[in-house]
Amino acid sequence: MVLIFVELDNGSIKKTSLEAVAYGAAVAKASGTTATALAIGTADATELAKAGAYGATKVLHANAAELANENAMAYASVLAAAVKNENAEVVILPKSGLCDAMGARTAAKLGASIVSGVTELPDVSNGFKVTRSIYTGKAFATVDVKGSVKILGIKKNAIEAVEGTGSATVEAFTPALNNGDFVAKVTGQEKASGELSLTEADIIVSGGRGMKGPDNWQPLLDLASALGAATGCSKPVSDLDWRPHHEHIGQTGIKVAPNLYIACGISGAIQHLAGVNSSKVIVAINKDPEAPFFKAADYGIVGDVFDILPRLTKAVKDAK
Amino acid sequence: MKILVCITNVPDTTAKISFTDNNTKLNKAGVQYIIGPYDDYALARAVELKEQQGGSITVLNVGEAESDPQIRKALAIGADDAVRVNAEPTDSYFTATQIAAIAKEGGYDLILMGRESIDFNSGVVHGLVGEMLGIPSFSPVMKLDIEGSTAKFAREIEGGKEFLEAPLPLVLGCQEPIAEWKIPNMRGIMTARTKPLKVVEPVAVGDMATLDQYTLPAPKGACKMIPADQAETLISLLKTEAKVL
Ligand SMILES: Cc1cc2nc3c(=O)[nH]c(=O)nc-3n(C[C@H](O)[C@H](O)[C@H](O)COP(=O)(O)OP(=O)(O)OC[C@H]3O[C@@H](n4cnc5c(N)ncnc54)[C@H](O)[C@@H]3O)c2cc1C
Numbered sequence: 391m392v393l394i395f396v397e398l399d400n401g402s403i404k405k406t407s408l409e410a411v412a413y414g415a416a417v418a419k420a421s422g423t424t425a426t427a428l429a430i431g432t433a434d435a436t437e438l439a440k441a442g443a444y445g446a447t448k449v450l451h452a453n454a455a456e457l458a459n460e461n462a463m464a465y466a467s468v469l470a471a472a473v474k475n476e477n478a479e480v481v482i483l484p485k486s487g488l489c490d491a492m493g494a495r496t497a498a499k500l501g502a503s504i505v506s507g508v509t510e511l512p513d514v515s516n517g518f519k520v521t522r523s524i525y526t527g528k529a530f531a532t533v534d535v536k537g538s539v540k541i542l543g544i545k546k547n548a549i550e551a552v553e554g555t556g557s558a559t560v561e562a563f564t565p566a567l568n569n570g571d572f573v574a575k576v577t578g579q580e581k582a583s584g585e586l587s588l589t590e591a592d593i594i595v596s597g598g599r600g601m602k603g604p605d606n607w608q609p610l611l612d613l614a615s616a617l618g619a620a621t622g623c624s625k626p627v628s629d630l631d632w633r634p635h636h637e638h639i640g641q642t643g644i645k646v647a648p649n650l651y652i653a654c655g656i657s658g659a660i661q662h663l664a665g666v667n668s669s670k671v672i673v674a675i676n677k678d679p680e681a682p683f684f685k686a687a688d689y690g691i692v693g694d695v696f697d698i699l700p701r702l703t704k705a706v707k708d709a710k
Numbered sequence: 711m712k713i714l715v716c717i718t719n720v721p722d723t724t725a726k727i728s729f730t731d732n733n734t735k736l737n738k739a740g741v742q743y744i745i746g747p748y749d750d751y752a753l754a755r756a757v758e759l760k761e762q763q764g765g766s767i768t769v770l771n772v773g774e775a776e777s778d779p780q781i782r783k784a785l786a787i788g789a790d791d792a793v794r795v796n797a798e799p800t801d802s803y804f805t806a807t808q809i810a811a812i813a814k815e816g817g818y819d820l821i822l823m824g825r826e827s828i829d830f831n832s833g834v835v836h837g838l839v840g841e842m843l844g845i846p847s848f849s850p851v852m853k854l855d856i857e858g859s860t861a862k863f864a865r866e867i868e869g870g871k872e873f874l875e876a877p878l879p880l881v882l883g884c885q886e887p888i889a890e891w892k893i894p895n896m897r898g899i900m901t902a903r904t905k906p907l908k909v910v911e912p913v914a915v916g917d918m919a920t921l922d923q924y925t926l927p928a929p930k931g932a933c934k935m936i937p938a939d940q941a942e943t944l945i946s947l948l949k950t951e952a953k954v955l
Binding site for chain 1: 944
């Protein structure tokens with residue numbers, strides 16, 4: 391049995407989680423078994439049943455009041471209980487801060503093997519081999535996963551999730567909760583509301599020091615909004631407080647894997663590229679024809695961002 | 711306060727990665743090794759906390775003798791003593807088991823490490839160690855203060871940050887801007903030579919994931935340059951050619 395954790399955002403299943411369901415369903419099919427999804431938190435049954443269209447036959451829903459906050463330790467206890475309950479042999483988690491943390495604690499609870507950064511479906515013809523990204527995208531390792539329970543953290547785009555016509559039953563799941571999981575007190579939160587998350591976004595428009603200052607971001611935001619994209623930035627930009635820290639992409643920031651990454655006025659230092667090299671298509675706009683980003687990009691424009699960005703925004707709007 | 715800081719010994723961010731032995735070993739020729747950049751943040755904050763509140767810092771590395779220069783560097787930056795578990799870290803579970811075994815003996819109030827290593831980028835060791843020790847773990851932590859036996863900290867979440875309080879002991883995976891990286895000074899470098907570095911043998915762990923082989927990504931095709939005066943054509947190319955719009 392394959393168990394997939396699906397992450398909720400305001401009651402909806404995240405897109406990367408639907409990919410995880412498709413991935414889990416493919417693993418289940420290859421191993422001649424079924425896929426069950428686990429959702430934690432508030433969501434209505436019709437939303438949860440969506441996992442059925444991506445290949446799950448059942449959705450377990452844990453929705454105790456104590457689980458309203460995203461608490462990785464409590465979520466790990468619920469996940470471990472579900473693994474035992476369902477006799478799951480393979481557990482799939484999408485990539486996110488929450489999922490990394492709960493995957494780790496679940497692995498230690500169960501004595502399970504855990505492999506993160508998985509980029510492809512496993513080869514189950516001889517053992518259980520998965521390929522994962524290492525050296526921040528500069529290489530891959532194929533590993534033979536042992537352990538009676540295998541936990542895989544998958545990267546965005548590890549599989550193309552195609553919506554099918556299947557359906558899933560939704561069942562309440564109410565394991566006993568441990569007090570020890572609730573010792574931390576959340577004392578506050580600062581969160582940009584309604585912002586598209588970088589790890590979920592299919593398109594990212596990102597700016598570097600070439601944007602020249604915090605007050606010049608509008609042309610970039612306009613293009614992002616025309617494309618329905620999330621916005622990111624290079625490290626100096628967040629260090630200088632031109633943009634919030636959670637937009638910082640790269641080796642020491644967030645690693646992203648969108649279908650399209652548009653870099654505006656970013657030189658393409660190796661530490662920045664380390665966070666974007668899993669993108670499907672990269673566009674670089676830079677006034678310096680020698681900027682290293684052009685070596686990593688698929689499309690390049692040598693030009694001034696303040697001239698190019700408004701024209702691209704207009705072209706996107708005109709094309710609609 | 712007793713702080714344990716776990717550091718990784720990893721190829722420099724800019725290192726060119728290639729493999730030898732039928733793609734089963736990293737080609738170490740010409741590769742410069744560094745303390746994991748995120749671990750550097752953890753160490754820097756530990757040094758500041760010690761300066762404010764006293765206590766001791768032990769650095770811990772799971773690695774072979776080639777880690778020693780990085781361990782000495784951590785001692786030069788301000789750690790008091792060091793432990794190296796003499797084994798090549800093969801996977802997260804193995805590494806975490808070694809850390810948990812050392813941590814259990816030491817009775818630390820705080821176990822700090824980077825949010826992830828930059829070789830395998832798993833980002834799960836702090837969670838594994840926390841659970842193995844039966845104490846809370848959080849990551850990625852970008853601000854940390856200790857008041858008595860309580861940690862007050864901020865962790866990055868999607869689109870922002872969350873502020874938390876939790877009782878010690880804790881395991882935290884750190885990232886910027888928790889502290890400014892510290893550079894060892896001459897006095898630190900001199901005293902580091904005399905600080906104790908204990909080498910211990912690993913505890914046994916069953917095979918969890920074994921390496922089959924490494925591969926490199928397919929080489930990138932040439933970048934298609936679009937003249938600035940025709941910038942608009944980019945949008946149609948992204949639609950019809952790259953099919954990402
Ligand atoms: C250990 C370590 C970790 C790091 N981690 C990260 C990380 O995670 N993420 C990260 O981004 N960096 C990281 N860095 C920093 C990295 O090395 C670079 O310094 C940084 O990425 C440069 O940012 P930038 O390209 O925005 O700025 P710059 O290097 O200043 O480049 C600005 C670019 O804008 C172009 N430009 C200027 N004006 C215009 C204009 N009007 N129109 C078009 N183009 C213009 C310039 O030609 C130039 O190429 C790290 C560094 C270290 C040492």
